[in-house]
Every structure is written in C-alpha cells, then in structure tokens.
Amino acid sequence: MRLIAILAILIAPLAATAQPVPDLSKAEIKVTKVAGNVYMLQGSDAGNIAALVGEDGIVLVDDEYAPLAAKIAAALKGIGITDKPVRFVINTHYHYDHTGGNLALGSQGSTIIAHDNARARLASGGTAGNGSTVHFDMAPAEKAALPVITFDHDVSVHLNGEDIRALHYPAGHTDGDAIIFFPKANFVHMGDDYVRYGFPFIDVQAGGSVEGMIKACEGAIEKLPPDVKVIPGHGEVSNVAEVREYIKMLKGTAAVIEKAIKAGESLDQMKKEKLLAAWSGTYSNEFIDTDAFIDTLYNSLTHQRYTKYLKHN
Numbered sequence: 001m002r003l004i005a006i007l008a009i010l011i012a013p014l015a016a017t018a019q020p021v022p023d024l025s026k027a028e029i030k031v032t033k034v035a036g037n038v039y040m041l042q043g044s045d046a047g048n049i050a051a052l053v054g055e056d057g058i059v060l061v062d063d064e065y066a067p068l069a070a071k072i073a074a075a076l077k078g079i080g081i082t083d084k085p086v087r088f089v090i091n092t093h094y095h096y097d098h099t100g101g102n103l104a105l106g107s108q109g110s111t112i113i114a115h116d117n118a119r120a121r122l123a124s125g126g127t128a129g130n131g132s133t134v135h136f137d138m139a140p141a142e143k144a145a146l147p148v149i150t151f152d153h154d155v156s157v158h159l160n161g162e163d164i165r166a167l168h169y170p171a172g173h174t175d176g177d178a179i180i181f182f183p184k185a186n187f188v189h190m191g192d193d194y195v196r197y198g199f200p201f202i203d204v205q206a207g208g209s210v211e212g213m214i215k216a217c218e219g220a221i222e223k224l225p226p227d228v229k230v231i232p233g234h235g236e237v238s239n240v241a242e243v244r245e246y247i248k249m250l251k252g253t254a255a256v257i258e259k260a261i262k263a264g265e266s267l268d269q270m271k272k273e274k275l276l277a278a279w280s281g282t283y284s285n286e287f288i289d290t291d292a293f294i295d296t297l298y299n300s301l302t303h304q305r306y307t308k309y310l311k312h313n
Contacts, residue, residue, distance in 0.1 A: 024067040029075040034229055034237060037160065038185045041075055043068050047098035050189045050231050052182065053079055054160030057087035060110075061180045061189040061231075063101025072101060086110045088157055090166050091147060092191025092233065093174045094121040094206070095128065096138060102145035113155060114147035115168050117176030121206060122146055128174075131204040131299030133292050169193065169216035173200070173233070175207025179220045187229040193217055194243055196235025198285035199253075199293040202300055210254045210300045217247050253279055257297040270294050 027044035034040050034050070041049035046064035049072065058076060063069070077083070089106075091099050091114035099122060106112050114122070122141040129135030149155065157164040162185060166178040173192040180189040192200065193216040202208040221240050224230075230238040256275050265273075271291050274280075280290045288296070 024065060027068060029071050031075050034187050035185045037081060038187060039079060040231055041072060047233050048231055052160055052162055053081045055082055056160045057084040059088045059159055060086055061090050062092055062098040063089055063105055065097055066100035066103060069101045069104035090180055091118055093177050094118040103142055106144040112147040113149045115176040115178050116150045116152055119147045119150045121176060127205060128203045129205045130202060130296040132295045169219055171207050171209045171212030172216035173208050174203045188224060189231040190220060192233035194246060195233045198283040199288040201288050202296050204299045210250055210297055214247060214250050217243055249279055249283060254297055258301050261301060267298055
C-alpha cells in the first residue's frame with residue numbers, strides 16, 4: 001500500500017510540510033470477490049468497502065473518500081448482479097476515509113447506519129489523533145451525510161438472504177467502532193480495529209485505546225469460525241490466523257511500553273532505547289512509524305491509568 005498517501009490526506013490541513021493530496025480523479029477502484037455475492041472495493045488507500053449485492057438492493061460497509069463516489073457507483077454497477085440502488089450503508093467509525101461517500105449516498109436515499117458516538121463525531125467534527133504526533137481535522141459533516149439510524153450495542157439488517165449484524169466494541173480504534181458480521185457469507189468487516197499496513201493508528205483523542213483494540217479483535221474472532229474471511233479496514237482480505245498475529249503484536253508492544261511507564265521512563269528514553277525494535281522491521285510504516293506508535297501506546301496507556309484512577313477515587 002502507498003501509505004504515505006494516507007498520511008498526506010489526513011494531516012494536510014494541519015501540516016505545511018505534508019505531502020500534496022493525491023489527485024483522486026486518477027484513482028481506480030479495485031473489486032475483489034470475497035464470497036457469494038459479497039465484494040471488497042478498494043481505491044486510493046482509503047478504507048476498504050464491503051458490498052453485499054443482490055436483488056433486494058446493495059448494502060455497503062463504509063464508502064471511502066467523497067471524490068470517489070461516482071467511481072464506486074460505477075464499480076458496483078459493473079459487478080452486474082443488480083441494478084438496484086444502495087439501500088443501506090453501515091459506517092465502521094467516523095473517519096472520512098471511511099465515511100466520505102455518506103453525503104452522495106445519503107443524498108440519493110441510502111439509509112446510513114452507525115454507532116451513536118460515530119454519528120456524534122461526524123456531526124461535531126474536531127481533531128482526531130494519537131494524542132501528540134499524528135493528528136488531522138475533521139470538518140462537521142453535512143446533514144445528508146449523517147447516519148439516520150444509530151445504535152448503542154448492536155443492530156441487524158436483513159437483506160439478500162443475509163443477517164448482517166453490526167456490533168459495537170468500545171474504545172478501540174475510536175469510541176464509536178462497529179465490527180460487521182455476515183454469518184451466512186462467512187466473512188467479517190473489522191474496520192480499523194484491524195489493519196494490514198503495520199502499526200495501527202489509534203485515535204486516542206476520539207476515545208480509542210490499545211486495550212480496547214485488543215479486546216475488539218479478540219471479541220470478534222471468538223465469534224467466528226476458523227475459515228472465515230476477514231476484511232480489514234485497510235489491506236487485502238485476511239484470516240483469523242493473521243488477526244491473531246496482529247493481536248500478539250498489540251499485546252507485546254503494549255506490555256513493553258507499560259513496563260517502561262511503570263519504571264518511570266520518559267518518551268524520549270523509550271525511543272532512544274528502541275523498545276519496539278523487535279517489531280519495527282515488520283510493522284513500522286510511513287503512516288505510523290515506530291516512534292509514532294510509541295507515542296500512541298504511551299498516550300493510550302497513561303490515559304487508561306488516569307481514567308481507572310478517577311473511577312476508584
């Protein structure tokens with residue numbers, strides 16, 4: 001993946017040194033058949049789309065950047081199974097590389113569904129970030145882009161013979177995450193709680209945490225058969241074994257940083273000591289490099305400890 005493109009798009013409003021935003025008019029939409037009438041759509045490193053296509057209409061999980069809406073519509077038409085419209089869009093969280101198409105689809109009559117917190121953050125806008133080195137602005141969404149159905153714990157959509165279930169996992173990538181299960185087609189869309197580009201972005205400023213991300217991934221795979229197909233928030237179709245490796249990385253890196261925090265080490269010391277060297281070669285990337293992930297873990301873990309302190313005092 002060209003992950004520098006993600007970083008450029010996300011932080012361009014705030015950083016004068018950011019790379020220029022890519023010309024999305026040149027982006028192509030890649031369509032991959034996942035299972036049955038389920039497809040994955042990818043374009044310009046934006047969040048992966050899952051599409052359930054059938055005679056009852058289309059259900060999308062996420063809808064990428066706003067400028068790609070027409071190309072996504074053309075890609076769906078090109079699948080050739082139905083000329084029915086997109087009836088439902090389920091947002092896995094509020095970031096605009098996953099919700100940018102809401103405005104076009106909502107304006108055309110699609111019903112948008114998301115967790116309560118995701119809708120609230122779309123409506124208010126604000127700054128997303130890891131608490132220090134990675135941050136970007138989210139402008140308030142227009143009315144037509146806002147979810148019209150929200151849920152606290154879970155919601156189900158029954159269409160094209162499938163029983164789709166969106167289930168909330170608190171405080172993972174954000175505080176409004178949903179993992180979307182398609183039991184009959186035997187696949188799951190995990191949003192950005194699971195990504196394949198390396199160290200993940202955790203939106204600590206929007207209530208995300210490494211602890212919540214671990215619980216989300218573990219909670220999801222506990223509900224899944226071993227042969228399930230996994231659509232990550234970014235990257236190619238995956239499987240349970242690869243999700244387990246990702247969880248192992250999250251637990252291992254968090255444990256190292258937690259130990260350093262308890263020993264009273266500063267962030268600078270942690271970086272100079274290269275505490276995450278064992279994982280850097282595999283997971284460091286242009287969006288979240290090793291030092292940025294140390295920042296993320298430190299901010300997440302110290303915030304969790306402070307929150308727990310407040311609850312007990």
